[in-house]
Amino acid sequence: MSHLIIAPVVLPVLAAVLVLLAGRRQTLTRAISVVSTSGLAAVALALLIAADTGEYQVYTLGQWAAPFGIVLVLDRLSALMLLLTAVVGVCSLLYAVQGCDQQGKNFHALFQFQLMGLNGAFLTGDLFNLFVFFEVFLIASYGLLAHGGGEARLRAGIHYVVINLAGSALFLIAVSLLYGVLGTLNMADLALKVAAADIEDAALIRSAALLLLVVFALKAALFPLYFWLPDAYSSASAPVAALFSIMTKAGVYSILRVYTLVFGAEAGAAQWVAAPWLLPAALATLALGMLGALASRRLKGLIAYLTVASVGTLMAAVGLFSVDGIGAALYYMAHSTLIIAVLFLLSDLIARQRGDHRDHLERAAPVAQPVLLGVLFFAGAIGVAGLPPLSGFIGKVMVLQSATATGAVYWVWGVVLAGGLLSIISLSQAGSLLFWNTDVKAEKPPLAAPASAAAIMPVAALLAGIAALSALAQPMKRFAGDAAVQLLHPAGYIRSVLG
Amino acid sequence: MELLVASAIGVLVACGVYLLLRGRTFPVVLGLTLLSYGVNVFIFVMGRLQSGAPPIIKPGAAGYADPLPQALVLTAIVIGFGMTAFVLALAVKARFALGNDHVDGVERSGPERVP
Numbered sequence: 068m069s070h071l072i073i074a075p076v077v078l079p080v081l082a083a084v085l086v087l088l089a090g091r092r093q094t095l096t097r098a099i100s101v102v103s104t105s106g107l108a109a110v111a112l113a114l115l116i117a118a119d120t121g122e123y124q125v126y127t128l129g130q131w132a133a134p135f136g137i138v139l140v141l142d143r144l145s146a147l148m149l150l151l152t153a154v155v156g157v158c159s160l161l162y163a164v165q166g167c168d169q170q171g172k173n174f175h176a177l178f179q180f181q182l183m184g185l186n187g188a189f190l191t192g193d194l195f196n197l198f199v200f201f202e203v204f205l206i207a208s209y210g211l212l213a214h215g216g217g218e219a220r221l222r223a224g225i226h227y228v229v230i231n232l233a234g235s236a237l238f239l240i241a242v243s244l245l246y247g248v249l250g251t252l253n254m255a256d257l258a259l260k261v262a263a264a265d266i267e268d269a270a271l272i273r274s275a276a277l278l279l280l281v282v283f284a285l286k287a288a289l290f291p292l293y294f295w296l297p298d299a300y301s302s303a304s305a306p307v308a309a310l311f312s313i314m315t316k317a318g319v320y321s322i323l324r325v326y327t328l329v330f331g332a333e334a335g336a337a338q339w340v341a342a343p344w345l346l347p348a349a350l351a352t353l354a355l356g357m358l359g360a361l362a363s364r365r366l367k368g369l370i371a372y373l374t375v376a377s378v379g380t381l382m383a384a385v386g387l388f389s390v391d392g393i394g395a396a397l398y399y400m401a402h403s404t405l406i407i408a409v410l411f412l413l414s415d416l417i418a419r420q421r422g423d424h425r426d427h428l429e430r431a432a433p434v435a436q437p438v439l440l441g442v443l444f445f446a447g448a449i450g451v452a453g454l455p456p457l458s459g460f461i462g463k464v465m466v467l468q469s470a471t472a473t474g475a476v477y478w479v480w481g482v483v484l485a486g487g488l489l490s491i492i493s494l495s496q497a498g499s500l501l502f503w504n505t506d507v508k509a510e511k512p513p514l515a516a517p518a519s520a521a522a523i524m525p526v527a528a529l530l531a532g533i534a535a536l537s538a539l540a541q542p543m544k545r546f547a548g549d550a551a552v553q554l555l556h557p558a559g560y561i562r563s564v565l566g
Numbered sequence: 567m568e569l570l571v572a573s574a575i576g577v578l579v580a581c582g583v584y585l586l587l588r589g590r591t592f593p594v595v596l597g598l599t600l601l602s603y604g605v606n607v608f609i610f611v612m613g614r615l616q617s618g619a620p621p622i623i624k625p626g627a628a629g630y631a632d633p634l635p636q637a638l639v640l641t642a643i644v645i646g647f648g649m650t651a652f653v654l655a656l657a658v659k660a661r662f663a664l665g666n667d668h669v670d671g672v673e674r675s676g677p678e679r680v681p
Contacts, residue, residue: 221659221663232602233598233601236605239605239608246634246635247614252634
């Protein structure tokens, strides 16, 4: 048993404690945070290579045998999520150390706790433990959202905290209901118990399963539970919003994990219990996200709505519950997480050069570096809109292909393609207003210093990740397909955990 | 006994949800607290109701109480307490930064405004 699996949880905790001990020493806290997060990226890469052999790695905490103790389980999906978290984490952090991290207290400690909670949620094989890790990253995210202060953040923060606390209450009800009926919380054991459950318990199990779906849909920002997201993400500071692009994916991950493993093909009365709800909700999310993007008056609001829409696209593919569909969703998830992070960081770079106009979509003096920022924005826009040659195009083609043989083909094709058109319209409106239709006679804003190379670098690195995802589409598609096969054939997972 | 506990949970959750939908931060915090009380009792009851049964191995015991929901409810109480403290602090901060205690941060104007 390799101890490397626990590293993504332990490393950020250690870093957070060290950061708290380092107190106000700015360089030291930054160094600890950067070293820990880079270490996390290395560990995640090693775990990804280990997981790609196709074997499940199970880590029993405290050597308590499953299903009595808590287990961490590594498969291809978990490894992919860990790597995405680490990559987005490193880039957001490198952007934050340019100065954003000093706008409030304890940025780095909260950042590390957020990473710890996310990594734990992606690894755990226990439903109650999943709840605990959810709470860990949520409470860190409450702090991070309020980081920097200001009225807009407080207002969005209250909504965000209250809706998530209500979500946590539902999570607890669902989890304890499952425990009350089935007597276990280990996900592999739950899968066996659900399959063997009495028919009298079917209604309770189905209710608990659908309650859990509500909770995960809330975290993933699925219609009709996405209303918290646009305000929260658009008011957060740029590196925090970039990190949050992986947080909605934690909800998507939980849906993928629980509804293939516990309530999948073998689940008897609760078989594919999420399937009738996911696809319609996902398509509605996509449509409303794109309409919201079209109506946005601020660049960050536009990107927040594009986040909602990207969740819609990838949940539409998940909702098909086929190998092709889930494979396409995983590829698109990697793409959308990175591209949303790019856009949030970029929106801050642009806003800094527009004086009082910030990121409001209105006519203003030209930015100090129109060519550089314009090119980056153009690359980000064609990435998120799904135009060739970047990975957004490949991901959308995969999503569309996976829907062709199903009954939902017209709905999926219609909504995804119309959504793509709306995103192109909204992004070209925003882009031309920011870079072309500028007021050259207006006074230059006094603080329009060009962005430093160190601030451009994280954005460029994320875009390089997108380019790599496009160039290596074949191996990535193979990996996503293998991960989907693993998810849809959970017998191996159950055997590895329960021995 | 079951009826009593079940209706107590129902009343707690109903009051919690009602208060959660109010417009000011303090009732909302109270609503969240009541909701988490209801949920905590619910978790506890999921280990079945019995009295006088030991939760750990004891020679000669006729039956055992399930210790796991007790551990779960402890975790839930701790997390819920921490979250309530946080949301209270946030509400107080918002009250002074925004000048009112409405959850949207803006006082509603118009005839329906309560003096």
